[in-house]
Ligand code: ADP
């Protein structure tokens with residue numbers, strides 16, 4: 001059994017009389033520890049698929065199993081626990097809480113999962129140091145650059161030591177260099193912790209760090225490429 005198993009996923013949004021078939025039958029397996037990029041043009045269904053894997057929204061048809069949990073069999077309460085314990089989320093616009101400083105943003109999921117505020121802050125400071133922000137612990141989000149905010153978001157995603165990090169277009173609002181640094185950080189962290197990373201992106205910088213790339217087109221898997229295939233094509237090795 002694959003670590004993440006996606007079978008026949010469909011998602012149709014109904015807006016009044018209009019139906020949008022965002023996903024038209026996606027099958028995909030993801031291995032533990034893999035770094036997978038979901039590539040495709042804007043509107044192809046990447047974020048919709050991200051939301052399905054992360055149990056942020058339910059598919060119209062099909063099944064997803066993550067780490068032995070069949071998502072559509074879980075109650076709302078079990079889903080909340082599943083999200084908190086197993087998945088760290090990273091979003092394109094960082095989604096930090098504006099009134100909380102960096103430490104509190106990272107401590108929050110730890111408090112939700114039952115740690116004391118004191119312990120949560122200690123661990124938050126350790127993770128923030130790991131992502132290079134030991135000198136920004138008490139800064140509010142709007143006192144940080146975009147790249148620093150995304151580092152806080154990555155630290156928050158790592159707080160509960162999730163098995164999976166899901167990053168939806170993590171570099172979309174960053175300049176090329178900062179985006180590259182964020183990608184390198186995600187890659188490093190996945191290597192260190194064995195965390196499975198799934199990112200959606202249309203950033204070709206992602207190609208070089210990915211074990212596999214799933215190309216999505218119009219709500220369907222267009223093709224899946226392995227790292228070796230890509231290395232040959234774009235001439236990057238390593
Ligand atoms: P991507 O992330 O690849 O840009 P999305 O998954 O956001 O694409 O969107 C796929 C399609 O589904 C688009 O046509 C989009 O307009 C539509 N869509 C996404 N979310 C919703 C929603 N909540 N309601 C209606 N349509 C949606």
Ligand code: MG
Nearest residue numbers: 046047048169
């Ligand atoms: Mg998207």
